[in-house]
Amino acid sequence: xxxxxxxxxxxxxxxxxxxxxxxxxxxxxxxxxxxxxxxxxxxxxxxxxxxxxxxxxxxxxxxxxxxxxxxxxxxxxxxxxxxxxxxxxxxxxxxxxxxxxxxxxxxxxxxxxxxxxxxxxxxxxxxxxxxxxxxxxxxxxxxxxxxxxxxxxxxxxxxxxxxxxxxxxxxxxxxxxxxxxxxxxxxxxxxxxxxxxxxxxxxxxxxxxxxxxxxxxxxxxxxxxxxxxxxxxxxxxxxxxxxxxxxxxxxxxxxxxxxxxxxxxxxxxxxxxxxxxxxxxxxxxxxxxxxxxxxxxxxxxxxxxxxxxxxxxxxxxxxxxxxxxxxxxxxxxxxxxxxxxxxxxxxxxxxxxxxxxxxxxxxxxxxxxxxxxxxxxxxxxxxxxxxxxxxxxxxxxxxxxxxxxxxxxxxxxxxxxxxxxxxxxxxxxxxxxxxxxxxxxxxxxx
Amino acid sequence: xxxxxxxxxxxxxxxxxxxxxxxxxxxxxxxxxxxxxxxxxxxxxxxxxxxxxxxxxxxxxxxxxxxxxxxxxxxxxxxxxxxxxxxxxxxxxxxxxxxxxxxxxxxxxxxxxxxxxxxxxxxxxxxxxxxxxxxxxxxxxxxxxxxxxxxxxxxxxxxxxxxxxxxxxxxxxxxxxxxxxxxxxxxxxxxxxxxxxxxxxxxxxxxxxxxxxxxxxxxxxxxxxxxxxxxxxxxxxxxxxxxxxxxxxxxxxxxxxxxxxxxxxxxxxxxxxxxxxxxxxxxxxxxxxxxxxxxxxxxxxxxxxxxxxxxxxxxxxxxx
Amino acid sequence: xxxxxxxxxxxxxxxxxxxxxxxxxxxxxxxxxxxxxxxxxxxxxxxxxxxxxxxxxxxxxxxxxxxxxxxxxxxxxxxxxxxxxxxxxxxxxxxxxxxxxxxxxxxxxxxxxxxxxxxxxxxxxxxxxxxxxxxxxxxxxxxxxxxxxxxxxxxxxxxxxxxxxxxxxxxxxxxxxxxxxxxxxxxx
Numbered sequence: 016x017x018x019x020x021x022x023x024x025x026x027x028x029x030x031x032x033x034x035x036x037x038x039x040x041x042x043x044x045x046x047x048x049x050x051x052x053x054x055x056x057x058x059x060x061x062x063x064x065x066x067x068x069x070x071x072x073x074x075x076x077x078x079x080x081x082x083x084x085x086x087x088x089x090x091x092x093x094x095x096x097x098x099x100x101x102x103x104x105x106x107x108x109x110x111x112x113x114x115x116x117x118x119x120x121x122x123x124x125x126x127x128x129x130x131x132x133x134x135x136x137x138x139x140x141x142x143x144x145x146x147x148x149x150x151x152x153x154x155x156x157x158x159x160x161x162x163x164x165x166x167x168x169x170x171x172x173x174x175x176x177x178x179x180x181x182x183x184x185x186x187x188x189x190x191x192x193x194x195x196x197x198x199x200x201x202x203x204x205x206x207x208x209x210x211x212x213x214x215x216x217x218x219x220x221x222x223x224x225x226x227x228x229x230x231x232x233x234x235x236x237x238x239x240x241x242x243x244x245x246x247x248x249x250x251x252x253x254x255x256x257x258x259x260x261x262x263x264x265x266x267x268x269x270x271x272x273x274x275x276x277x278x279x280x281x282x283x284x285x286x287x288x289x290x291x292x293x294x295x296x297x298x299x300x301x302x303x304x305x306x307x308x309x310x311x312x313x314x315x316x317x318x319x320x321x322x323x324x325x326x327x328x329x330x331x332x333x334x335x336x337x338x339x340x341x342x343x344x345x346x347x348x349x350x351x352x353x354x355x356x357x358x359x360x361x362x363x364x365x366x367x368x369x370x371x372x373x374x375x376x377x378x379x380x381x382x383x384x385x386x387x388x389x390x391x392x393x394x395x396x397x398x399x400x401x402x403x404x405x406x407x408x409x410x411x412x413x414x415x416x417x418x419x420x421x422x423x424x425x426x427x428x429x430x431x432x433x434x435x436x437x438x439x440x441x442x443x444x445x446x447x448x449x450x451x452x453x454x455x456x457x458x459x460x461x
Numbered sequence: 462x463x464x465x466x467x468x469x470x471x472x473x474x475x476x477x478x479x480x481x482x483x484x485x486x487x488x489x490x491x492x493x494x495x496x497x498x499x500x501x502x503x504x505x506x507x508x509x510x511x512x513x514x515x516x517x518x519x520x521x522x523x524x525x526x527x528x529x530x531x532x533x534x535x536x537x538x539x540x541x542x543x544x545x546x547x548x549x550x551x552x553x554x555x556x557x558x559x560x561x562x563x564x565x566x567x568x569x570x571x572x573x574x575x576x577x578x579x580x581x582x583x584x585x586x587x588x589x590x591x592x593x594x595x596x597x598x599x600x601x602x603x604x605x606x607x608x609x610x611x612x613x614x615x616x617x618x619x620x621x622x623x624x625x626x627x628x629x630x631x632x633x634x635x636x637x638x639x640x641x642x643x644x645x646x647x648x649x650x651x652x653x654x655x656x657x658x659x660x661x662x663x664x665x666x667x668x669x670x671x672x673x674x675x676x677x678x679x680x681x682x683x684x685x686x687x688x689x690x691x692x693x694x695x696x697x698x699x700x701x702x703x704x705x706x707x708x709x710x711x712x713x714x715x716x717x718x719x720x721x722x723x724x725x726x727x728x729x730x731x732x733x734x735x736x737x738x739x740x741x742x743x744x745x746x747x748x749x750x751x752x753x754x755x756x757x758x759x760x761x762x763x764x765x766x767x768x769x770x771x772x773x774x775x776x777x778x779x780x781x
Numbered sequence: 782x783x784x785x786x787x788x789x790x791x792x793x794x795x796x797x798x799x800x801x802x803x804x805x806x807x808x809x810x811x812x813x814x815x816x817x818x819x820x821x822x823x824x825x826x827x828x829x830x831x832x833x834x835x836x837x838x839x840x841x842x843x844x845x846x847x848x849x850x851x852x853x854x855x856x857x858x859x860x861x862x863x864x865x866x867x868x869x870x871x872x873x874x875x876x877x878x879x880x881x882x883x884x885x886x887x888x889x890x891x892x893x894x895x896x897x898x899x900x901x902x903x904x905x906x907x908x909x910x911x912x913x914x915x916x917x918x919x920x921x922x923x924x925x926x927x928x929x930x931x932x933x934x935x936x937x938x939x940x941x942x943x944x945x946x947x948x949x950x951x952x953x954x955x956x957x958x959x960x961x962x963x964x965x966x967x968x969x
Contacts, residue, residue, distance in 0.1 A: 231659035234576035234598030234636060239660070303584075304577025348555040350575035352596070492880035496868065500889065501917040504868035534868075764868075770877040 030136035034074030049450040082114025082408040084387040087336035089324030094123025099341035105142035107361040108425035112410035112443035115145040121179040127151040149174040168201040173392035178208035205392030210262040210455035213246035225298040225313040240268040263287040267312040276331040288336040311356035334387035338431040341429030369441030407450035416442040471590040475640035494758035494761030507536035516542040517573040530759035604637035606758040627686035656697040800964035807961040813945030814855035818850035834862035837882035839900030867908035891919040898960035902928040
């Protein structure tokens with residue numbers, strides 16, 4: 016029997032009052048008391064007036080959920096601190112409801128050895144959310160020699176990826192999958208996973224948007240859907256060959272979704288993510304040559320967007336990620352073919368999912384919290400049920416709040432949101448990391 | 462004012478123009494062709510206006526044509542061609558154009574190897590922007606001069622049949638010409654091997670053929686595109702020799718054209734690739750007329766944007 | 782058609798010329814052209830080296846009639862030229878201007894006597910633009926100006942050599958010259 020909230024007044028405690036708790040066990044009306052990093056009590060009392068805590072956060076009309084988990088962010092540190100830092104990126108993440116993000120290794124230097132992993136971990140101390148560095152599969156992400164994966168797994172790295180590029184060589188990818196399958200004991204028992212940016216460069220080279228009607232009309236080099244699909248196909252085959260887990264990053268085409276669906280039905284150990292922009296935007300957005308819509312993999316067609324949505328709906332796609340990729344205005348003000356790909360995503364992801372996807376909130380939270388937490392092997396701290404004794408990493412979401420996206424207002428020093436000016440429904444009100452409110456009423460506290 | 466009128470201070474794409482706009486530009490071109498024929502071909506129409514050439518890609522021919530047009534209109538011109546200079550490397554595109562605009566200029570004529578650069582430049586500055594070729598996208602003044610030239614020889618182009626032959630995929634001339642010729646009622650057929658045609662022709666008002674010989678006898682204009690010689694190395698065609706055998710206009714093929722059918726080319730030609738040397742001399746080859754008309758068309762465009770006190774589409778009211 | 786300068790000052794605005802009074806009838810116009818033609822011949826001792834150029838658009842029909850009269854009286858055989866001065870105007874950029882009519886001038890004007898013909902002489906700016914334009918065809922021995930109506934209000938030091946009728950007007954009035962007569966009125 017859970018104790019009455021009033022019965023446990025504690026120092027540094029926070030009460031989240033008036034909300035509806037949503038987690039992997041379903042949803043119910045409850046107040047939540049947290050302190051000392053953990054959930055102390057979850058009280059289903061209708062009359063919440065007797066809650067006593069050092070701080071009370073209003074959650075009336077809100078969902079109280081495990082903090083969101085983003086499998087795919089670029090925090091640019093070390094190397095491009097003018098575009099983003101771990102501090103600003105984590106702040107944006109917390110504002111977007113995330114309590115954990117997986118940072119991609121394509122920094123300068125690349126996260127491909129223990130020293131850089133440690134640097135990122137050190138820089139993450141005291142950030143607004145947990146930052147888990149992923150590390151490169153191959154040295155310098157060059158696709159040739161394997162990075163010292165064991166040394167990095169010992170430091171807690173659980174996801175390896177050459178993101179920004181796919182591992183082109185089938186032979187190298189096969190060896191990496193085989194090698195990774197023997198590293199689970201180093202990562203505290205959590206499974207190590209190789210995540211693939213699927214793109215056969217021979218086919219995509221010279222392209223800067225989806226190859227099709229719009230690229231032909233705009234005279235821009237195209238990247239055919241098949242450049243992605245061929246590598247999805249290959250890696251499904253390699254997953255079967257090696258028995259190792261493969262996580263497909265940012266699926267963008269209908270063909271990819273179909274192949275992953277079939278692979279899962281065949282019982283192969285594959286998982287997949289899709290980004291918010293791949294289920295909300297199409298290649299027609301590039302019509303004015305605005306480089307904010309240049310992203311990698313590129314925005315695809317209406318049919319692809321529909322397939323991604325279907326994949327999210329039927330569970331083929333396990334997680335919604337952001338591929339949050341800040342770039343300075345100066346970099347984005349280059350010609351379309353030479354501007355860097357990527358768009359901001361952390362602060363708009365949840366609202367886009369709530370606004371654009373015709374899915375119940377619980378399913379959206381599964382896609383954005385407990386399922387990605389499991390894929391990243393961080394489900395000991397994130398995506399946990401909202402229950403006493405669990406880590407108090409939570410977000411409080413007002414699903415009815417309407418707001419207008421403004422890059423200017425975001426935590427990132429970069430401004431490259433493709434949703435500038437768009438009205439969205441659903442906003443994060445509070446975020447708690449280890450029971451400490453890092454966002455209160457939409458304002459970052461760190 | 463006519464409702465829904467969208468001001469066009471720039472010429473970025475043929476899609477900015479409808480048939481009536483193109484018609485008016487062609488008619489205005491007549492006036493400037495007359496100026497070009499004068500003993501002293503210079504009018505003070507753009508006196509005090511400054512036009513900048515912002516060429517990120519070398520193009521002697523197009524730049525000279527624009528230069529002649531601006532000079533005949535008495536505009537001042539500044540060359541900011543950066544094809545080979547260091548500006549290309551470090552400075553952002555936006556910084557460059559904002560610097561140029563701060564110098565007090567009225568128009569920027571932009572050529573860039575990347576599609577869309579003129580569109581972006583137009584977003585950033587107040588001066589008029591003229592697209593002088595952007596990557597594989599468009600080359601609107603070339604299309605206007607092509608139309609003007611074809612019209613001068615053939616009259617009304619409604620129902621005229623035009624074949625555009627060769628490397629359509631990488632041709633900005635082809636994209637602009639398809640839009641311009643079809644806007645004027647012509648029927649366009651793209652002729653070339655599949656790797657040299659656009660990946661998707663969704664929404665293109667054209668037909669496609671891979672057989673030049675089968676279309677030669679039915680067309681009024683045979684528009685040959687310049688074959689970029691590096692396409693052979695890129696594996697788009699097995700060899701230039703094979704391309705020429707299948708798609709080059711040699712004497713035998715030229716003989717099969719209908720009487721009065723025009724042979725056009727944006728230049729510079731690769732003799733012996735897309736067209737044989739002895740064909741070039743035939744009277745139905747209008748390549749030098751295209752070049753000559755280019756100056757008058759560009760005068761018309763410069764004057765409309767900078768001197769007329771109107772934008773590209775507003776001239777309708779004056780003509781009424 | 783109402784006089785050209787006013788037509789340009791009030792672009793985009795509809796309206797038609799409404800006559801307040803007729804000051805010349807068709808016969809008056811014909812007599813004026815014939816008289817001016819005689820004056821041209823007298824002043825230039827004949828018609829050799831003469832080039833008659835009508836200013837687009839109002840001056841062209843008058844120039845044509847003058848050339849017919851020159852042919853009849855003195856055996857003059859060259860056709861009338863035409864000149865659209867839009868590109869030479871000094872108000873380009875201040876208001877919408879477009880060349881809209883044909884310019885046709887003999888190739889070389891060196892040592893020729895050019896008679897510019899217009900319907901109405903008003904501010905003198907059209908005549909100035911025409912003088913500027915003529916230089917692009919060479920250096921005439923002399924340029925003379927013939928107008929059907931001189932309505933005053935000059936803004937430049939320009940005067941006509943041959944005048945059909947001097948007509949005092951108010952600035953806000955308009956003068957409309959047609960083959961069948963000359964009217965004063967305004968836009969309605």
